[in-house]
Amino acid sequence: MSLKYRIACIVALIAASAWALFPRTVVERVKRNDGYVLDTVRRVPLRKGLDLQGGTHVTLEVDDSKAAVANKSEAIDRALKVVRTRVDQFGVSEPVVQKVGNDRIIVELPGIDDPQRATDIIQKSAFLEFQITDKTNALDRAIPRIDAAAKALAPVLASTKGGTTAPDTTKNALQGLFANDTAKKSPKDTAGKDTTKGKTDTKKDTAVTPQTGGPFSKLIQQGQFPGEYYVAQSDVPTLERYLADSTVKAAFPPGKVLRLAADSTQFGERYFRGLYVLDERPIMTGEYLTDARPSTSPTEGTLVEFQLNNEGGRRFRNETAKHIKDYMAIVLDGRVMGRPPVIQGAIGTRGQITMGGQDLQSAQDLALVLRAGALPVPLKVADSRIIGPSLGKDSIDQSMHAGIIALVLIVLIMVVYYRFSGVLAVVGLSLYVLYTLAALAGFDAVLTLPGLAGFVLSIGIAVDANVLIFERIREELDRGKSSRLSIDEGFRHALPAIIDSNVSTALTAAVLYQFGTGPVRGFAVTLLAGIVASMITSIFVVRTFYTIWLTRASEQQTLSI
Amino acid sequence: MIRIFHNTTYDFIRWWKVALGLTAAFIVLGIGSLLIKGVNYSIEFTGGTLMQLHFKQPPDAGQIRRALDGGGFRDAEIQQFGSDTAYTLRVQGTAEVAAQSAGADRIAQRVASILTKQFGPNDVSIPRIEAVGPRVGSELRRDALIAILLSFVVTLVYLAIRFEWRFGLAAIIATGHDIFTTLAFLKLMHLEVSLTVVAALLTVLGYSLNDTIIIFDRVRENLRKGRKESLYDVLNRSINETLPRSILTHTTAAAATLALLLFAGEVIRPFAWVMLFGIVTGTFSSIYIASPVLLWIERKYPRAAAAWKPSSTATATSRTRPSPATATR
Secondary structure, eight states: OOHHHHHHHHHHHHHHHHHHHSOEEEEEEEEETTEEEEEEEEEOSOEEOHHHHOEEEEEEEEOOSSSOOSOHHHHHHHHHHHHHHHHHHHOOSSOEEEEETTTEEEEEEETOSOHHHHHHHHHOOOOEEEEEBOOSOHHHHHHHHHHHHHHHHHHHHHHHHHHHHGGGHHHHHHHHHHHHHHHHOOSOOSSSOOOSHHHHHHHHHTTOOBOOSSTTTTTEEEOSSTTEEEEEGGGHHHHHHHHHOHHHHHTSOTTEEEEEEEEEEEETTEEEEEEEEEESSOSEEGGGEEEEEEEEETTTEEEEEEEEOHHHHHHHHHHHHHTTTSBEEEEETTEEESOOOBOOSOOOSEEEEEOTTOOHHHHHHHHHHHHHOOOSSOEEEEEEEEEOHHHHHHHHHHHHHHHHHHHHHHHHHHHHHHHHHHHHHHHHHHHHHHHHHHHHHHTTOEEOHHHHHHHHHHHHHHHHHHHHHHHHHHHHHHTTOOHHHHHHHHHHHHHHHHHHHHHHHHHHHHHHHHHOOTHHHHHHHHHHHHHHHHHIIIIIIHHHHHHHHHHHSOTTOOOOO | OOOSSTTOOOOGGGGHHHHHHHHHHHHHHHHHHHHHHOOOBOHHHHOEEEEEEEESSOOOHHHHHHHHHHTTOTTOEEEEESEEEEEEEEEOOHHHHHHGGGOTTHHHHHHHHHHHHHHOTTTEEEEEEEEEOHHHHHHHHHHHHHHHHHHHHHHHHHHHHHSOHHHHHHHHHHHHHHHHHHHHHHHHTTOOBOHHHHHHHHHHHHHHHHHHHHHHHHHHHHHHHTOSOOHHHHHHHHHHHTHHHHHHHHHHHHHHHHHHHHHSOTTTHHHHHHHHHHHHHHHHHIIIIIHHHHHHHHHHSOOOHHHHOSSTTOOGGGOSOOSHHHHTO
């Protein structure tokens, strides 16, 4: 190849690299006045990994602890759509939601402030049901059977109680915090007008008589209308164990389900949770929901207003017409939201869910997950990584620092030892840095902390090819050959070793890429890009520099190496 | 022209027995303690929770300990991390990891609430949380093992294609030696085996192989020249001829690694330690493991003289010292 073409090649490579690294206009989500909007921004097309810019990485998998899931892969595909919608609405720039393997979803949310809230939103099943409370006192009739089943379970519970209740202590403490607010909440829950409430309360209050007796019945007391019961907050873990047991479940009245309330209520000094006996068949589910919006009302606090589509509205109207004067529970993910209100008249396409004493953000989050739809399967966190933004910035600063020091050391060693040739190598090295970064940008690779370390490391390894060639040229010069011949021979003899060593490292990097996850993958990519760039610069670019030098130098001039 | 180690004629191979003794002692010490105390896996492989805590004021480590003990985390491991206001906290106990199978982030939430209760939400921040469920952990462990074995096989195949099998086998044995010394080093330095450390280990293997290839490439070339030299002498000469290159390359690589070790922060430090040790063990094994093994293979399975020396003038008798065993006498 003639010198002209060589120079043209190098210039073209530099131009291509500069173009790949030049800030370009991309469309992405950006934060504007607390909200996220799609907008065009100019930025250098090198993406920083979560460990460098801060953010949350969550792997979700199907939670089959409660019910077996037949086709996990298919369930995950459906869940993926819901999770993606939720994440999109949650609003972060450049989120990643993808399926990995057969039964997992990776969610990456760069730079978010409240990771716990994010995982809650993603994980929430958001399965909404409207169920009519039982008015036949079916539970009271079933109590002897349930007690008998619970009695069999009681010794088991007593021995494991210490272990099982411990994880709930923080939960209880949290609910204790909310309790003051929940006590104030209104029991009115959907759009039916409920003016008789005050009267029923006073009338039914006399009916709150503690039932004593069996292990199950001693935990519950009759509430203010048929199908409503109360459980002391401290007894909730025990009760949940009973509810989860299959023999206890078998003793339940047929066609009915028992559901706990989502929030606790204060009566005097103590906190209670509602327990409701509901018709198993819901009169309505959230699948007909078209919209949900957070709202506040002076009398009811925060609430979520929802709207059903026409078909759902028609059904809802028919069903509620059949159940006038009944109580209707709004059940979200198996928990009754608020107190079931009385159905005053047929309800159409609009309704509302009161949020108890929770703040507006919870209402926003609930509205978000309702809009995105229910998860087809429950998901649980398989692993999570949360990096604060300040930590990421520290990592970048420190690696830059280390990189610059490494570069200075290497430049010093090369220039002092090889003089003029060392300078050529350093110029080659700076092109190497440019090419590597450009390759990373071109493949849209993500820079991670191990990736940066790999980059610093590969600068050290990149000089190896130069050193091999220079040492070889020195040997040839020692044998009394001319500069031109020595350079030729030096490159020719060093080539097999350079290729062999780089290929074996590249193979290792490829294996790492295949089997590595996240940060390790970033390392493998930088290593691969570094190997290719170092081969190009040491074999081709530095060689061209020598050719230029040879055409300008006189025959007798000695090579400074 | 500055020259270092130019035209040297050190008899490197002569010291192979001493070198072997030293490295064997190191490996026995490290691997022995590994077998007795077990591998110190990071939470990525065992499952568990890692949290980095930043305090406003330097906290009393005992206070953290007591708060965690009170919350039921008796086997949580608390370590200072860089400065006196930063700590890391590891919860890797079997009971806690098992609890994470219901949701990996549970333990982290509980620990966070304990700590904010103890120190107040403004005085402690948790900039890093890593939580890995038990199933993910065991899968990663399997993947890492597959990655190491596969990279082994792939490089062996490549060497078999580029060199003849004797060289390939010697290079692989040298690389195997590096795995053992690096594992011993990890144990003796009390470093955790994490994903990044496995990546560093694989890079070390690549680097060490690289170094062996450079010397073997010179051996291959010197053998083709068909001088009347024994393999022993050819090996020694090749090592000496590549010595300036080795010194310079290792110096620059070590300079880059030292910069990482000293300036790139706590998170990357274990990675840098493994790399730095890898440069040492890689250089050592290329000279003292790969070369003697090649001699040993050559003695066990001698090749035809013609294959060694393409020029017909060479004879089998020219190999005066065919094995390292005779060489040391």
